[in-house]
Amino acid sequence: MRNIPTDIYIENEAVKNHGGEIAELGKKAMIVTGRHSSAVNGSLDDVRAVLESQGIGYVIYNDIEENPSVETVYTAATAAVKYGVDMFVAVGGGSPMDASKAISMLAKNGIVCENAEFSENEGVVKAEKCELPDSIAKVEELLYTPAKLPFYPIVCVPTTCGTGSEATPYSILTSHIKHTKKSIAHKIFPSLALVDYGYLKTSSYGGMKSTCVDALAHMIESRLNTNANAFSRAYAEEGMRLWASCKGCLETEERFAQMTDDEFSTFMQASVLAGMAIAYTGTSIPHGLSYTLTYENGVPHGNAIGVFLSGFLKKYGDSTEVEYVVKQLLGFDDIDAFRDYIRTLFGKLDMSEELWKKDRDGILANPAKLKNYPFELTADMLDDYVRYYNA
Structure with missing residues (x-):
C-alpha cells in the first residue's frame, strides 16, 4: 500500500496562502509551464509574485508542449542545471506537472546535454542550442528503467481538473522512439500541491x-x-x-x-x-x-x-x-x-x-x-x- 506524501491544499488563493511552505523547499526555482494558459488564468502571475515575496530566485521554462516528449524534459533539465535550480514549480495541466517530475529527476542526477546554449529574457529561458545525444534512447533507458534516484522538490499548481498529477507519482511522456505515451519507471510525488478552482474559469x-x-x-x-x-x-x-x-x-x-x-x-x-x-x-x-x-x-x-x-x-x-x-x-x-x-x-x-x-x-x-x-x-x-x- 502506498502512502501519499504530498501536502495538498484545496482553497481559494492557495498559492498566495502557502508561500512559506514553498520557500522551505529551495532557493532557486524553475517554473515549468506552457506558453499560454498559465499567463491567461493568472496562475503564473500568482506564482511569480509569491516567489518574489519570499526572496526565491527563479527562471521560467514555458516550452512544455501538450503530451511532453522525452526530448523536451531533457532540454529543460539541462537548463535547470545551467541556471542552478534546486526546486520546481509546475503550473498548468498534466503536461507541465508530469514533465516537471522527469525534469527534476534528470536535473538532480546531472543528465544534461553537453555544450547546450540558452538565452534568458525577462526570466524566460529558451534553448538556442541543445544537441541531443547520438541516440535519445540513452535518456529513455534511464527514464524507463526502474531505479531509486534522487530528485529535487516539486510544487504543483494545477489549472485543469483532469490529470490529478499533483497527487500522483506518475510522469507520462511521449516517446517518439516508441510512437506512444508511457509513464516513466520512477515514482516521484510532488512535495506540495496548491489547488485553486479559480484557475479553471478561463x-x-x-x-x-x-x-x-x-x-x-x-x-x-x-x-x-x-x-x-x-x-x-x-x-x-x-x-x-x-x-x-x-x-x-x-x-x-x-x-x-x-x-x-x-x-x-x-x-x-x-x-x-x-x-x-x-x-x-x-x-x-x-x-x-x-x-x-x-x-x-x-x-x-x-x-x-x-x-x-x-x-x-x-x-x-x-x-x-x-x-x-x-x-x-x-x-x-x-x-x-x-x-x-x-x-x-x-x-x-x-x-x-x-x-x-x-x-x-x-x-x-x-x-x-x-x-x-x-x-x-x-x-x-x-x-x-x-x-x-x-x-
Whole structure:
C-alpha cells in the first residue's frame, strides 16, 4: 500500500496562502509551464509574485508542449542545471506537472546535454542550442528503467481538473522512439500541491470536457482495478459522487458557460480525489488504449480515453460492481445511458482498422496494464469496446 506524501491544499488563493511552505523547499526555482494558459488564468502571475515575496530566485521554462516528449524534459533539465535550480514549480495541466517530475529527476542526477546554449529574457529561458545525444534512447533507458534516484522538490499548481498529477507519482511522456505515451519507471510525488478552482474559469469548453472525462476515467479505472483497496475505493467513490453532481455542466456549451464557482470547485475536488485514487492503483485498460489514439491521430487525452470507457464497463467481468459505479455513483440509468452521454461529448470513435489492431494488440502485450485488470482480456472483447461505443 502506498502512502501519499504530498501536502495538498484545496482553497481559494492557495498559492498566495502557502508561500512559506514553498520557500522551505529551495532557493532557486524553475517554473515549468506552457506558453499560454498559465499567463491567461493568472496562475503564473500568482506564482511569480509569491516567489518574489519570499526572496526565491527563479527562471521560467514555458516550452512544455501538450503530451511532453522525452526530448523536451531533457532540454529543460539541462537548463535547470545551467541556471542552478534546486526546486520546481509546475503550473498548468498534466503536461507541465508530469514533465516537471522527469525534469527534476534528470536535473538532480546531472543528465544534461553537453555544450547546450540558452538565452534568458525577462526570466524566460529558451534553448538556442541543445544537441541531443547520438541516440535519445540513452535518456529513455534511464527514464524507463526502474531505479531509486534522487530528485529535487516539486510544487504543483494545477489549472485543469483532469490529470490529478499533483497527487500522483506518475510522469507520462511521449516517446517518439516508441510512437506512444508511457509513464516513466520512477515514482516521484510532488512535495506540495496548491489547488485553486479559480484557475479553471478561463478554460475552453473543449478543454473542460476532455480534462473532466480524464478525471472520470481515473476514478472508474481505479475503482474497478486489481489493486483497489479501502483507501483507493473511498477516494474514487467520493470523487465520482462529486463528479456526477455536476455532469450536466458538460453536455452543452451553453450550460458550460453558466457554470458556477461551486461547480468549478466540485470538479476540481473530484480531480484531486481521482489522482489520489490512481496513486494507489494505477490506471487500467482505457488509459492504455488511449495513448496510440493520441499519438497517431492527435486526439486530446481525455477524449481518447472517454471513447473506451463504456466498452470497458460493458465487458467488465463483474456486472454488480459495474452497476454500482454506473447507477449509484454516477447516476446513470444504465451503461447505454452512460455511453450516450460520452458520445454527446465526443462523438463516435474515428480510428482506422489498421491503427485499432495495432492499439488492441499493443494493450494485450502490455503487462503493466493487464495486471491492473482483474479478468481475462481477449482481442474479441476489445473489439467489442469499439462496436459497442459506435453502435
